[in-house]
Amino acid sequence: MSEFSLNALFPSLPRTARGTAVVLGSTPTGDKIQFCNGTSVYTVPIDNLTNADIYTEHSHATTVAKTSPSGYYCASGDIHGNVRVWDTTQTTHILKITIPVFSGAVKDIAWDSESKRIAAVGEGKERFGHVFLFDTGTSNGNLTGQSRVMNSVDFKPSRPFRIISGSDDNTVAIFEGPPFKFKNAFHDHVKFVHSTRYNHDGSFFASTGGDGTLILYNGVDGTKVATFEDETLKGVAHSGSVFGLSWSPDGSKIATASADKTVKIWNASTQKVEKTIVIGTRIEDQQLGIIWTKKSLVSISANGFINFLNPELGTVDEVRYGHNKGITALTTSTDGKKLYSADAEGHISSWEIATGKSNRVFPDVHTTMITGISTTNKGDLFTVSWDDFLKIAPAGGSGVDSTKTVSNKLSSQPLGLAVSVDGEVAVAACYKHVAIYSQGKLTEVPINYNSSCVALSGDKQFVAVGGQDSKVHVYKLSGSSLSEVKTISHSAEITAVSFSKNNAFLVATDQSRKVIPYSVANNFEVASQNSWTFHTAKVASVSWSPDNVRLATGSLDNSIIVWNMNKASEHPIIIKGAHAMSSVNAVLWLDETTLVSAGQDSNIKFWNVPL
Template sequence: MSSFTQSCNVIPSPSLSSISPPLPTTARGVGSQVSTNPKDPNWVLYPSGRFVVVRNIETHESWVYRGHNVDVTTCKFSNNGNYIASGDASGKLRVFASNTPEKGSKLEIQALGGPISDLAWDGESKKIVIAGDGGSGFHVRCIVWDTGNNAGEFVGHNKRATSVTYRLHRPFRIMSGSEDFKTVFYAGPPFKRDGENQVHSNYVNCVRFSPDGESIVSVGSDKKINVFEGKTGTHNKTIEGIHEGSIYTVTWFPEGGKVLTTSADKTAKVISIPGGEVLETYTLGTSLSSFVVGGCVAGPTPLPYVITLSGTLHLLTSPTTTTVTYGHQGSIKSMAYHKDTGTIYTGGSDGRVLSWSKPTPTSAYVSTPATGGANVLVNNAVHGGSVSTLEVTDGSVVSAGWDDVARITEVVTMQTTGCVSLGGQPKASGSYGNTVIVATKDSLQCIEGGSVKFTKEVNYETRAIAVHGDVVVTGDDKNNIHVYQLEEDGMVEKKVVTGHNGQVHSLAFNKEGTMLAAGDVKEVRIWDAGNEFEQVVKGKWQFHTSRITGLAWSDCGSYVASVGTDENLFIWCLAKKMRRLNYKFAHKGGCNGVVWTEDGKVVTTGEDGCLAEWEVGEEVREKFK
């Protein structure tokens, strides 16, 4: 079952039916890590911001560990597949269970004084060796993970250790690589230095033992591949001329005899070891976003699985065929739902716009990116900044971003074909049919047919918008709701609704347009739009502890879903106003959007970059019967 997990032993809600997680964190000129579960190579894991993402490359099932408070820099499965160790930018190491629903935390220690670069498990899943920035201390450390005790002394490096590997068979050995151009070999346990060399002439980026432990391969920014004897650490061979740029990562195939490398020359290659022949070359494109920055070997039939600079994941079934997994790199800031097609659209802090659909009714959502627009080189984003609002019309998606423009994307082709200048940053938006209203700091702009139809100046800053038919409502920064009548060439204000105790940050009409839900800094209120906006619910739905960022009505009009920056998802019932359903920790860092896709299913998005589906039907029927 898909799940979110915290640093504490919290069993995930059974209502959480699927998660579509964010893509790996990437940076130009730096290798990115991805690895597999030794017991089931269909499962891969990688760091993504402050999270550890675990996903199945066949079924799209996934789960996310959310226990770190700073960016995760490395993560690996234990060799028995029961645990995961992860290190972060503060030097903390965490170990947590991977084979239980609660994914319980087993260990948290300050392993190094600075960021952890890499880690490796021993073959018995008892010890973990960590490499990174030790400050004035050691840059490599090995611990017995269930006690936290040290398993040796790791001298030899005078700069940050970049990579480490552990021989899985007796006699146990460890090799580390560093920014000091050296590889250091350790024997034990207890481990102590047993040799070192400087056959690299630049940073050592990755070192890995072969599956049988007989060989070690190191790669570096000097474009060299070095091969060492596995038991003694003796240097056997240097392979050059394979890549034209720095080599970021190296991974052995399970059967040994060949490795997968990824390089700054934009390629991934399969190379025989020790021969050094290039068996396959993979080039995923010439654009900056398609540069290969990391990889591993995954699947029951071992295949290269690589990360590009855009974070996109590629399963390379042949040099010309690839299965691609898209997503967001960063938080999801906006979302919209097209009921006729069942498609969800999202906009992210990365500037991307994605459409999400389900291959089967029971599978997780998978995404397709919009193309065109700003076409940012690093990630092919359609906006040059965060996508703060998103609306779907009859045939297009209208997204507004911090590049101060609204872009029009065709829903069929996901090609961005139009651009409208807003003259300022978008604050909120709402739509009905083909009419989209976008607010900037002091104006409301009506967009139809790919252009601005009219602009209305306002004397407040808009926080939220909802549209139904010819009625437009806005929430302002003075705790009021403004009601407008849409006309052919403008809007006329008809009413100002007062009563909220905080700024109104979210608004939503029910399907018929007869009821309006409004959320402020802690309370959801319901207003009767068909009766001069008289209050229907007041003072009862105030269990959010901070700003309410999204509201959605069920098709039947009986239930309202709300999400907020307090990480909570609530379900409310008009007939049972004193009852509520609460799903805590829905998205770490806060929720940003919610839609009710059909009665019984709610989809949420948030700062964690995840799109989560909740099967709430049974609990709704039980709670509000």
């Protein structure tokens, strides 16, 4: 029996930047979509919320990934112009080849229908595009002829082969080959060309751009066939930039995604709009990317949300929420059915643990990084953020009702939060204060050190404040006043503190990688004879198991360690690379054997750690 296993994964959302297209990939069967965030490539099933494959071998931020028509290989690009071709059939993803294509970001990648050639385009100094043989990396022609960044590329799926590309010089280019060479450029757009795509048999291709137009061309020679026009608009398809287009699998329709916050479904033969799907009215509802697979039509909103659309009805079937920035704090509902996660931009997501179904708490409670989050048995949600507020969102609807949030201004920056289960007492560790929220009133107690984290014992007797002065300050709490009863010295800044559920122990972790449990009844003397320093970098978070026997720690070293109080001298369980290339920012026990972790990589993972 293994020491641990990964039970479920709630994956990150795609990385987005306003006004920049998100290029999606998919598997040949159309049952998974591919996108990028951080240094990772995500291959996410359409019909499963708790499973995804993450490729983490890029050393720079990834930009685009496309799987070959054979399904055996994926080519992924990054911001430094590298294309990595790797095996998709094994979980180890053995690298086939790395090609430095140009100096800047790779914007788009296309495979030919034989899974032999790869075209990559983007931002370069000496060139903006390249076509090469995937197994050897040797050049298979020359994609020159456009004078600025190339944004989009596609292969004609049938012979005679062609490559098409769209550029910031407002042109669409066509290349003949192999070996490929420039044939012609078309000047039908008056702004940047964002997307160029062939239909399934290569008889036509289409292009879209910043001018809101959608144009249809002959697939072989690039003769312009038609311009699509929405009758409610003058001569254009959308009232904003069109960042992406995707043909339906049978080639009869085209879906377009636009900054005007809509996705439109077009009839390819009549060039008329059949459905307009309005995603929303806020700026975050701009549509930056789209892909129509054999299984689903998927678009990406400017905030990274993944929309599953129904092209027949013109409706949104499902939205996947989550995070695409580092997750900074986690908490669960007291019944253990819901998980709340908070991120570096102040967003809060709620998750059904059993199914992985997600929701975003709207309106946003905070505007910047959330440093503490906690739920009460009434279902209220307490949060502190770098906007210097302690806020309480009351229970309501299917989770919390953030329209009724109560705000308490703090006089210095909060770095940690501890809340009693009944919600009667909340303590925030602030830079120059300890803030106590009790019976609806906020009291601030000045301190003569800078705090970093805080814990409250379950019986509301003790408050432990970790300091940047390398000490744990233990206070007795009565009402809203604190009296210091013990100061525990460490060799480095304290990073996390936590009381066990039975109030018998207090654990403290620090910058010098130490994890030290103390006995509460024994005047906070060290409770373990063994030095627990297995992490190789700063420990970021700590959590007690419900049975008070085990401790989990997450660290900057990408790993999670599970320590056992009853077997203090034995080697702990180490989950190495729990969040690859990412610090583990939060750990939390759901029950005696289930541990949840969240990382800077925006992923939430569920681990089974048997006793």
